[in-house]
Amino acid sequence: MSFIDGKYIEVDSGVELFVQDVGEGEPLVFIPGFTFTTEVFSKQVEFFSKTNRVIVIDPRSHGRSTKSLHGNDYVTHGTDLAAILQALDVKNPTLLGWSFGCLTVWEYLKQNGAEQIKSIILVDMPPKSLSIKENDWVEGALDDIAAIYNSFLRNSKGQREFITSYITQVMIQRELAEEELAWLVEQSLKTPYYIAGNLFASGMFSDYRETAKIASQTVPSLTVVAEHWAEVAGNYLKQLTPESKVEVLGGHMMFWEHSEKFNEIVSNFLNKIE
Template sequence: MGVIRTDDGVELFYRDWAAEEGRDEGEGRPILFVSSWSLTSDAWAYQMLPLSMQGCRCVAFDRRGHGRSAESPSGYGFDRLADDIAALLEALDLRGVTLVGHSMATGEILRYLTRHGAGRVAGVVMVGTITPLLARTADNPDGVDPAVFEAFRSEQLLRDFPKWLGDNVGPFLDERTSAEVKGWITGMALNSSLKALLDCHRAITSADFRRELPGIAVPTLVVHGDRDVTTPLDLARRTVALMPNATLSLYEDAPHGLFLTHRDRFNAELLAFVQR
């Protein structure tokens, strides 16, 4: 575990699990995991441990304003968050890395590639993607009415976020998930800055990645569940259609948090993608 300091003075917490116990740090194929809105690096434990035992170097960090990372003096826009990914990759000198992002993190990874290029990147895995565009606009009539997002922020996030978490952790996972795992997930979310959550949600629901996606040529695996009530499956299909080197992997009966509910399948598919 460690901390890096960004160019605007924010300390970002990260964990770095080298491949197999006893091997030198830095050996193995590197994977950088980026967590979703409100969650932290802890959420990837059930990927990082088994994959590090399979010879991968697994790295994850807490987004600014989340978990053990400091709050941001420079906002929470996707450009800023993408630059944090760049700072970590450069600080650890990760090359040939597979970038794995869930939900909000898919936008951060895409923006990283747009701003910094793919020189350090071997591939990308996007789970429950928010791309290409969530909000309804004149040229995106199937999107969500922006008033729905604003109502969530004003009536739920800023009034009783703990209750909203309790009401929605069930659909994020599934009926087979233990109460303890649900509590673990909600505990992570409650350990993040409410200011960061508000600003990040504004960024998520307004970002438009349609022009960026066609320029991303690195091999990309888009993983999505057909029971995802957070990001509809159509987003994944539209994302793959816009990218020149992307493949959709559809998980039947899987929710937004499929990396936990379907971890065995996901871990096997991720390892195969990294080792391809």
């Protein structure tokens, strides 16, 4: 996947999103997670563009998209996604969100309904990030989340330290080569720390439980969760979205580390809803 494949689409006055649109067939739309970019889905683009129209988006203030001082929240990201689908004349897509990209998917559905959507694939994100209930699937303990926001996302050095730790401890299971880690950190740092802080707060205070419940009852849904919280996530989803198919694989970035297995899981899901 190269820059040549990409185009810029204006979604707001002075705000352009970088989008890659390759292949032909049923559309499959990828939305990356917190501060990450189109480039992390290169293995999915290579695989699925042989059979599908694959669209990958750098959300507002991510990657090559405009760094905007406004709209760095998931309500706006949902609106941006609708603008992209309309601009590209995308009909009946499958939406695949990873991490906070799931919030973009849910927000789109909240604003627009699921009538124009074929299916959804949600990669490793609870629909409500924080809870005081012991058995809820959440992003982390409230004090830990507060510490990230108050201690790390206040300058570039803190952002770099946070994302480096998160990559090595949560996202990837194996030991990364130095250049692999540097590349992954570089993708995240394309979003400035002062915008990353806004996005982090927006994501952590989101609550899409009702939207997730309705969506799973309306369109075919697949949720892929990481191994480290498979039990709590599985029990939680069984209660909230029992219609959604659940698969367990790898760490938080399993689509990158275990791309062949991940692509197989997604392919099997898509083939069953043809």
